Amino acid sequence: MAVADTPQAAAPGATQAQDIVVETRAAKRRGPRRWPLYLVAGLLTLFLLLPIYLITIAALSPRTAVNEFPKSLIPREFSLETLLFFLNSRGVLASAWNSVVVGLITLALSLVIGTPAGYALARFAFRGRDAFKVLILTTRAFPIVILSVPLAVTFIQWGLYDTVLAVALVHTALALPTTVLITSSIFISVPRDLEEAALTLGCTPVGAFLRVALPLALPGLAAASLFTFVLSWNEVFAAAILTVSQRTLPAQVFTSLGDSPLPFRFAGGFALIVPSLVFIFFIRRYLFNMWGRVVR
Numbered sequence: 001m002a003v004a005d006t007p008q009a010a011a012p013g014a015t016q017a018q019d020i021v022v023e024t025r026a027a028k029r030r031g032p033r034r035w036p037l038y039l040v041a042g043l044l045t046l047f048l049l050l051p052i053y054l055i056t057i058a059a060l061s062p063r064t065a066v067n068e069f070p071k072s073l074i075p076r077e078f079s080l081e082t083l084l085f086f087l088n089s090r091g092v093l094a095s096a097w098n099s100v101v102v103g104l105i106t107l108a109l110s111l112v113i114g115t116p117a118g119y120a121l122a123r124f125a126f127r128g129r130d131a132f133k134v135l136i137l138t139t140r141a142f143p144i145v146i147l148s149v150p151l152a153v154t155f156i157q158w159g160l161y162d163t164v165l166a167v168a169l170v171h172t173a174l175a176l177p178t179t180v181l182i183t184s185s186i187f188i189s190v191p192r193d194l195e196e197a198a199l200t201l202g203c204t205p206v207g208a209f210l211r212v213a214l215p216l217a218l219p220g221l222a223a224a225s226l227f228t229f230v231l232s233w234n235e236v237f238a239a240a241i242l243t244v245s246q247r248t249l250p251a252q253v254f255t256s257l258g259d260s261p262l263p264f265r266f267a268g269g270f271a272l273i274v275p276s277l278v279f280i281f282f283i284r285r286y287l288f289n290m291w292g293r294v295v296r
Helices: 002-059 081-087 092-125 129-141 143-159 165-189 192-200 205-234 237-242 247-253 260-296
Strands: none
Touching: 002 081, 002 143, 002 260, 081 092, 081 260, 092 165, 092 205, 092 247, 129 165, 143 165, 143 237, 143 247, 165 205, 165 237, 205 247, 205 260, 237 247, 247 260
């Protein structure tokens, strides 16, 4: 009986070994099929990084090297001459400060208005909620060119024309749809049970939001601030229309491209790219946390 039972006892182990072999072979067959995806991702990454690399090389090269042709992909000499030439140009530092101020005001207004709106979309079920989300997105599709003249006339009547506040208000309107939808997805990932427990312990609904939901959503709010600040920093059309002497850096660079030398253009592009890259570098872990919470 012991000899007869041996094959039966070994059968499950053999079956498991066969399953492992089959899964390994299937994984090997699936492996080569992923290389087109990696190739496309690599080409897209190269397509995005190559212009940034070329602009960086030109901005960190001497002014004489900017006009050389053909250009080398490996810089022969590093110099801050081109970048200092741009920074010392008239109005550049003042416009850079205006961009920082506008970005911070836009960030603050978008979070103050968009966070409660996103929380309401995440926590309260009401008729037309999905349609309201779609309506929020359609506002981004509305071209700001059509609104440029009415906005300029309105701000002139209000006494806000050619001020950083006017630009910040327009940037807030542009950033709010993204802020509302991102914060809504973040608050959906925050367990409702924690807020209900806080209510049973004596917290008011506002207190439960401020003490429980909001701290748990901070990584996602930091990621939302990333998008808001980058959008405000890179926006050029509204700033160019609504300002004359209080221009932001993108508007200053854009309006002076026609009569500016080539080194100024490369250094201006570098100055517009670097803050966004630095901000993304420091905020990336909050961005990863946000997507992790939403997926789970």
